[in-house]
Amino acid sequence: MIALMKDVPDVEGDKMSFIRTMAVRLGQRKIFSISHQILSLLMLSVGGSCLVSGFFDKAFLRCAAGVAACWSGIEIDKNARQVDPGSKDEVFSFYMAMWKVFYLSYVALPFV
Amino acid sequence: MSSIISNPFTALVFLSLLVATTRSLSSVPATAILRGQRPFVNVKSPLLRVPSTSQLSATEMNTAQENVVVVENPSFPLTVWRFSRPHTLIGSFLAIPSLHALASPSWRALLTKQTAASIVFATIPSLLINIYITGLNQVTDVEIDRVNKPYLPIAAGYLSISRAVCIITACLALGLSFSLPQLWGFTGLNSDGLAMTLLASAALGTAYSLPPFRLKRFPFMAAFCITAVRGAIVNVGFYCHAMSVAYGKKASLLTTALTDSKCALSSLFFGIFGIGEYLPPSPRLTHFTHFPHPPPPLPPLYSQ
Numbered sequence: 001m002i003a004l005m006k007d008v009p010d011v012e013g014d015k016m017s018f019i020r021t022m023a024v025r026l027g028q029r030k031i032f033s034i035s036h037q038i039l040s041l042l043m044l045s046v047g048g049s050c051l052v053s054g055f056f057d058k059a060f061l062r063c064a065a066g067v068a069a070c071w072s073g074i075e076i077d078k079n080a081r082q083v084d085p086g087s088k089d090e091v092f093s094f095y096m097a098m099w100k101v102f103y104l105s106y107v108a109l110p111f112v
Numbered sequence: 113m114s115s116i117i118s119n120p121f122t123a124l125v126f127l128s129l130l131v132a133t134t135r136s137l138s139s140v141p142a143t144a145i146l147r148g149q150r151p152f153v154n155v156k157s158p159l160l161r162v163p164s165t166s167q168l169s170a171t172e173m174n175t176a177q178e179n180v181v182v183v184e185n186p187s188f189p190l191t192v193w194r195f196s197r198p199h200t201l202i203g204s205f206l207a208i209p210s211l212h213a214l215a216s217p218s219w220r221a222l223l224t225k226q227t228a229a230s231i232v233f234a235t236i237p238s239l240l241i242n243i244y245i246t247g248l249n250q251v252t253d254v255e256i257d258r259v260n261k262p263y264l265p266i267a268a269g270y271l272s273i274s275r276a277v278c279i280i281t282a283c284l285a286l287g288l289s290f291s292l293p294q295l296w297g298f299t300g301l302n303s304d305g306l307a308m309t310l311l312a313s314a315a316l317g318t319a320y321s322l323p324p325f326r327l328k329r330f331p332f333m334a335a336f337c338i339t340a341v342r343g344a345i346v347n348v349g350f351y352c353h354a355m356s357v358a359y360g361k362k363a364s365l366l367t368t369a370l371t372d373s374k375c376a377l378s379s380l381f382f383g384i385f386g387i388g389e390y391l392p393p394s395p396r397l398t399h400f401t402h403f404p405h406p407p408p409p410l411p412p413l414y415s416q
Contacts, residue, residue, distance in 0.1 A: 042384050099199050102385060106206040109378060110213030 029085040036080035039098065043073030050112055061111040068108060072101055185270055192279060195265045197246040203342075204242045208235050208350050214374055215354040230358040233290070233301040234350060237310055240287030245317030247280035249328075252321045284314060303356045308365055309349030313341050335386065343383020344369070351375045 050066030053059075079097065083090045186194070209231050216222040250257060250266055257267040265271035289295050291307035319325040320337045327333040348369045355363035368375055 038384070042381070046381060096199065099203070102203055103206055105381070105385065106203070106210040109210045112214075 028091075032080075032083070032085040032091065036076060036094075039101075040073045040077040040080070043069050043076060043101075047071075047073060065108045065111045068104075072104070076101065186265075191265045191270050194263075195247060195250065195271055195276065195279065196243040200246055201239055201242055204238050204346075205235065207346055208238065211347065211350040211378070212354040212358055214378060215351050215359065217359060221359060224358075227354075227358040229298075229301055230354060233298060233357075234306050234353055237287040237290035237306070238313075238346075238350075240283040241310055241314050241317070244280045244283040244287060244314060245320070247276060247283070248317060248321045251276050251280065252326075288314060301357055303353045305349045305352030305354075305356065305363070305365060309345055309353070312345045312349075316341055316345075339383045339386040342386055343379045343381075347379040347382055348375060351378075 047066045047069030050062050050069060052066075054062030054066055076098070080094065083094045085091060185191075212227055212231055213222055216227070221227065250264055251273060254266050254273065257264050261267060266273060266276055288310055291302075291310045293299055293302040316337050320327045320334065327337055348365060351372070351374075352363045352365050352368050355361045355368065369379070370376070
């Protein structure tokens with residue numbers, strides 16, 4: 001999904017050299033909103049299923065990881081609403097923030 | 113583990129690699145690396161050019177001199193560090209211990225020397241292959257990076273293309289050498305999972321950037337490469353590596369991927385996450401023959 005987002009800030013140079021990325025074809029706004037919605041939906045659904053299964057298995061750590069995933073899903077959605085898809089800097093810093101979510105998911109993985 | 117002690121030369125190589133990495137890390141603030149910023153100032157920037165003294169009054173001259181920044185090229189290790197796209201390296205670096213912990217039957221089994229050796233033996237080649245893939249992507253897209261990512265070492269002129277090719281070739285050769293059993297004298301630390309991960313990700317990374325495939329031309333193929341490597345290949349490969357090397361279980365790649373629910377779910381999750389990953393946010397070429405600069409807009413004074 002960030003495979004889509006990584007092209008959003010680069011539309012300028014891609015158009016200049018006739019490169020048909022998804023962001024050039026469909027527009028930055030559309031690709032940005034699709035990709036951030038996929039990501040927050042993913043975090044919410046994973047968090048929800050961890051919470052439910054952790055509750056029934058009485059696995060405390062899994063519940064905690066589920067809460068963290070849900071919370072990051074909500075945060076991603078909240079932050080993405082404030083990002084202007086046309087601004088190269090804002091999209092790039094959002095993209096790097098998603099990398100931090102990626103690292104944190106690997107940190108949380110053993111506890112699930 | 114005894115093989116590490118019995119082979120002091122390779123242990124020395126690993127140690128020096130570790131020291132070099134930490135040293136180049138400490139010279140730049142970590143936050144700046146994560147944001148992809150260059151702490152150095154580009155000398156060509158018109159804002160930093162010092163005006164000739166005849167044009168300035170005394171006070172203006174003082175402020176101009178205060179603003180002069182001494183610029184030097186970044187050191188070679190620092191250049192290589194930026195060339196490797198650190199944010200992608202960190203992802204690979206975290207994935208391996210995390211997957212070892214996921215595969216471990218208990219927390220106690222995680223804290224053995226065998227597990228530590230297995231993690232180190234998998235981390236080194238995977239970082240090397242990561243540098244190879246990101247480096248190849250930069251070498252094949254220099255012209256476009258000059259527009260989209262002018263802070264990258266090749267685009268900024270800190271690193272020559274021939275030197276970059278040397279680096280990525282060395283990384284590929286060294287990285288793939290870990291997939292051959294017995295080359296390093298660590299027969300106990302080799303596994304099919306590690307070999308598959310290294311070979312498959314190097315192959316996909318090559319097909320992504322180099323002709324005749326050059327999959328980054330096609331948005332869907334590019335997304336497929338990223339998803340396949342980040343999701344299936346890395347997760348299944350290192351999970352199986354951990355199972356067979358660290359915990360001494362027989363784990364074949366296909367059956368583990370299909371029957372082990374932890375392994376399958378983590379592949380699915382990171383596949384969907386499918387981050388642009390070690391593919392730096394860099395574009396793809398289609399009909400690229402020359403770089404068509406649009407004519408510069410006329411300055412407003414002369415436009416009428």
